[in-house]
Amino acid sequence: MHVLITGAAGFLGQRLTGALLERGQVDGKALTRLTLVDQIEPVAPPHDTIRLDCRAMDITRPGALDSLLGERPEVIYHLAAVVSAAAEAELDLGMTVNFEATRALLEGCRAAGLAETRLIMASSVAVYGGELPDTLDDMTALTPQSSYGTQKAMCELLINDYSRRGLIDGCVLRLPTIVVRPGRPNAAASSFASSILREPLGGETALCPVPTDLELFVMSPGRVVDALLHAATLPSDALVPYRSIMLPGLTVSVAAMLEVLRDIGGEEALARVQHAPEPRIEAIVASWPARFETRRAERLGFVADRDFHEIVRTFVAERQAAR
Incomplete structure (x- = not known):
């Protein structure tokens, strides 16, 4: 089996690459080739049986992916994106990367006759x-309040229509806010949700730009990667009539997140969080709903984290193992 990942050098792309190489198979079929694409050349460890093809590529360039699509990947993970705050700050950049590149990818699949290729795109609660109602589900009307959310919503509709027409076998996963991300803060509006845990647990100061009563819908990196892998195994008829699935996350307030920080890192860790209101970030994040009914995802076999303590303890264990 040949798998193609766009945005492979990013956080999720790297985690997904590692999981695929470790498992060595997708949906019971041996993984024979893994093609990794990003603006900078992705890095992956060599493998004895899986052919690795790592390419630096601007997927917004017309026809950029045509040669790879002509090699008929059986699963495509479309993770390439400009994150929320950056898409809000630069409309043209967000439209080009988040929407126009996705449309070009779909058209490339159509031209290559990839009707049976499973295309999995990462979308968002944005x-x-x-x-909105107190609790949402997969079929709640899409009414995004940011450019990023609008771009993702347009891509969702396109993937559903191309799949309805039999041009692609699409699956969209609406990701909760991913916590705790390793590394450093990025331009995502939700970046603080990891920073207020990651930095204090590492002995550094973090800024919290939102009120502590604000709620988020969250999921751990490991569960998100598990969901991406699982999405490749779903039969097409299970995705009809609408191809977008809200993954099962946890609803947690910023105050509850900080309580978990105190439980695991102590008062010293909690004292490293400084509250610095930032209306621009609050406006974006507060527009995202935090409560979902996710029975459909659960019926399809997607799994939620048990609780927020587990999420943070897993992050701490992984960081210690990496050291």
């Missing part, structure tokens, strides 16, 4: 917004 596709929702405005006045």
Whole structure:
């Protein structure tokens, strides 16, 4: 089996690459080739039986992916994106990367006749917004309140329509906010959700730009990667009539997150969090809903984290193992 990943040098792309190489198979079929694409050349460890093809590529360039699509990958993970705050700050960049490149990818699949290729795109809770019911589900109307959410919503609709027409076998996963991300803060509006845990547990100061009563819908990196892998195994008829799935996350307030920080890192860790309101970030994040009914995802076999303590303890264990 040949798997193609766009955005492979990013955080999720690296985690997914590692999981695929470790498992060595997708949906019971041996993984024989893994093609990794990003703006900078992705790095992956050599493998004895899996052919690795790592390429630096600007997927917004017309026809950039055509040669790879002509080699008929059986699963495509489309993770390439400009993150939320950056897409809000630069409309043209967000439209080019998040929407136009996705449309070009779909057209490339259509031209190559990849009707049976499973295309899995990472979407976001940002596709929702405005006045919403207390609890949402997969079929709640998409009313994004940011450019990022709008771009993701347009891609979702395109993937559903191309799949309805039999041009691609699409699956969209709406990701909760991923916590705890390793590394350093990035331009995502939700970056603080990892920073207020990661930095204090590492002995550094972190800024919290939102009120502590704000709630988020969250999922651990490991569970997100498990969901991406599982999405490749779902039968097409299980995804009809609508191809977008809200993954089962946890609803947690910033205050509850900080309590877990105190439980695991002590008062010293909690004292490293400084509250510095940032209205621009709050406006974006507060527009994202935090409560979902996810029975459909659970019926399809997607699994949630047990609790927020487990998420943070797993992060601490992984960081210690990496050291």
